[in-house]
Amino acid sequence: MSVSDARTPHPARDAVRARRSYSKVTDVAPTREELLDLVAAAARVADHSGLRPWRLIELRGADRERLGRAIAKAQGDDEPSSKPLRAPLLIAIVACIRPSEKVPAWEQEAVASGVAHTLSLLLDEAGWGVIWRTGRYTRSKPVAKAHRLAKDERLLGWLYVGGKPEDERGGHRKTVDPEEFLSRLPQ
Template sequence: MGSDTVTSVREAMLARCSWSKVTDDAPTHDQLVALVAAAGRVADHAGLAPWRLIELRGGDRERLGAAFTEVLGHDGSADKPLRAPLLIAIVSSTTAHPKVPDWEQEAVAAGVGHALSLLLDEAGYGVIWRTGPFTRAEPVARLHGLGDNEKLLGWLYVGGKPDGAPVRRPVDAERCVTRLPD
């Protein structure tokens, strides 16, 4: 567990930040599974569990770099997946449902990703959620074994927290909370 003790969800949210640089420390598979069991408790209309996670370690990250190279036609991004010892691909897996549209199911998958990032942070790991054009590229989808009903929402890059926390940007909550127009 992390050295900082968080006593509330609010404190965890206020402490959350993205760690673009991390160390080689990472949770084990079993530690990750325990955190996923908690992250999977997000609100899920009809209990469809429209998500799955793909754990990438070691050579898997190199294979992802090769897929990035295939997309770009050069190796300029081949080392990007090597920036963290653990990458967790967040995949939405939608199911046709009369009351739960695809966008709502994708929101559940995103909620799991965010909850997992908070849990990883609490456990002492630095996390950043990386997205971009690679998430919709065919070679990357093929590498991840995505089905026709699946979309890659990005990767959590996970590693140890180096000394010194990243700058936390304040949220202008007053601007973000509005009322219905007259």
């Protein structure tokens, strides 16, 4: 009998396959308490040496307006960016690079990315619309200052979170042919 017997439920796989990005969301968002529960679960991502090289910043209300001003400054614009107002909740993903002889910086960023992706899956499964947004300004000084990032921290972007609109199904991704992406070690 195969481990992936067709009769066996596969909730994690099904949740991953059902996930969609929502570029437009409604004005409702998870509460801080709901978010804390999901962050605790997302923190279970693989983490070499248990460094926990990440943190998340919750932006609601006026925080999003401050971010809009920082983005404008980074881009040399006079008017604040309205991008952060596209969702009622933004979650900044920050990689916190820890000193380690065993775990290089790129691997620590990968852990932070893993937390963000897992959190986006959990939010989607909980019924929230989510999209991970970035931009060239994520590594700018004004945006780093707005987030109060330390010199060893790197902003990886934001999860934009809100209610799933009734009339939008979310972005659709074509399924891939796994044979194209899974190979054996060449001889």
